Amino acid sequence: MADLSFYISPLSEEIREEGRVQGRAQARGENILILLDARGIDVTDAVREKISACTDLEVSREWLIRAVHAATAEEIFGPTR
Template sequence: MADLSFYISPLSEEIREEGRAQARGESILILLGARGIEITDATREKLTTCTDSELARKWLIRAVHATTAEEIFGAEELPGR
């Protein structure tokens, strides 16, 4: 039987977490681009280097309502909540 312990290890979870954060950052870039919202190099870098998937999730929710890219990084309160 194969040793599958890696798949439940902290390192494995960290890799998955970073992958989720990266995918959410890419989704935000697609969403903002589709909505015609300007994306600066600084914003692009912040989104593509984030490794916290929960933070990236919050940003993605904010991006749905944002009128500027900077609004997604604002206060912790989500629009409409």
């Protein structure tokens, strides 16, 4: 029988959590882009890349909130509260 202890180890849980955080960050970035598109706001490749590369959930949360009212895509990157 195979040793399955890795799958219940702290290391495996840490790896799973990192994957969950990355997934949430990716989804948040996609949501920001969808919102900007739905509002008819042009998004440059540079802005799209910056949004897509963000892995900080707090920062991307701020960007998502700002995307609701921003007149340009660049405005979402303003100073944090």
